[in-house]
Amino acid sequence: MAEAVLCKHCQSDLRQKIRIPLGGPLPSDKRMGPVGKVLVGIMIAIALYLAFGFHVRDTPEDKDRMQAQDAVERCRQEVDSYSGPAVGKSVIAEACRKLEDEFRKSFGLAP
Template identity: 30%
Template sequence: MKTGECMALVACYECKKEISSEAPSCPHCGAKKPSNVKTYLLGTVGVIIAWAIYAVSSTDTSSPEAREKMNAQAAIEKCWETQRRESLDAGQKQFLAGVCEGMESKYTAKYGTNP
C-alpha cells in the first residue's frame, strides 16, 4: 500500500461486521469474499436461460400459421442482412431495399403487425 492511502471498511456479506475491503476473508466468521467474475458469469447465464425460456414459451410453433409467420420473419431478416453487405454497389443495395420493404408490406398486410 502506498503512503497516504487507506483501506475502506465494508460489511461482510455474511456476518455483516465491518472488515477491510482488502481482506480476502472475514476475520470474524471466515467467509471468503465472493468472486466478482463468478457473480457476473452466473448472472449472465441466468439472464440467458430466462430469455430462452421466455422465447420458447411465448412462441407457438405448433400451428402451421405460426411456423409460416416465423419463416416470413426470418426471410425478411435475411433480406436486410443481404442488403447490408459491403460487396454490393449502391444500385444493388437500393434494389434489395425495395425487395425487403415489399416483403415487410406483405407481412404487415397478412398478419396485421410489423415483422
C-alpha cells in the first residue's frame, strides 16, 4: 500500500530512499563475473560431452563391439584357467586367436 511505513513481509523501513544510478543494475541484481562465466561454460561443456558420450555409447555397433570384446576376454580367461592337457589348451588358445582376428576385421581395433 502507498501509505505503508514497514514492509509486511520483512518489516524493513520503507521510508528510506535508495538512489539507483540510471542505467545501472538494481541492487538486488547480482552479476556474474568473468570467472563465474568461465566456470558455467566449463560445466555446460562437460554436461554436453557426457550427454554425447552416452548417446554414442548406446549405438547398436557399440553394443556389438562390447559383446565381442567380452567374448574375447572370456576366451582369454578360459585359456589362463585351463588345467587340462596341453593339446586342449592349444585348441582353446587357437580359437581365441581366431576370435580376436574376427574382432579386428569387424571393428578395426584390438580387443
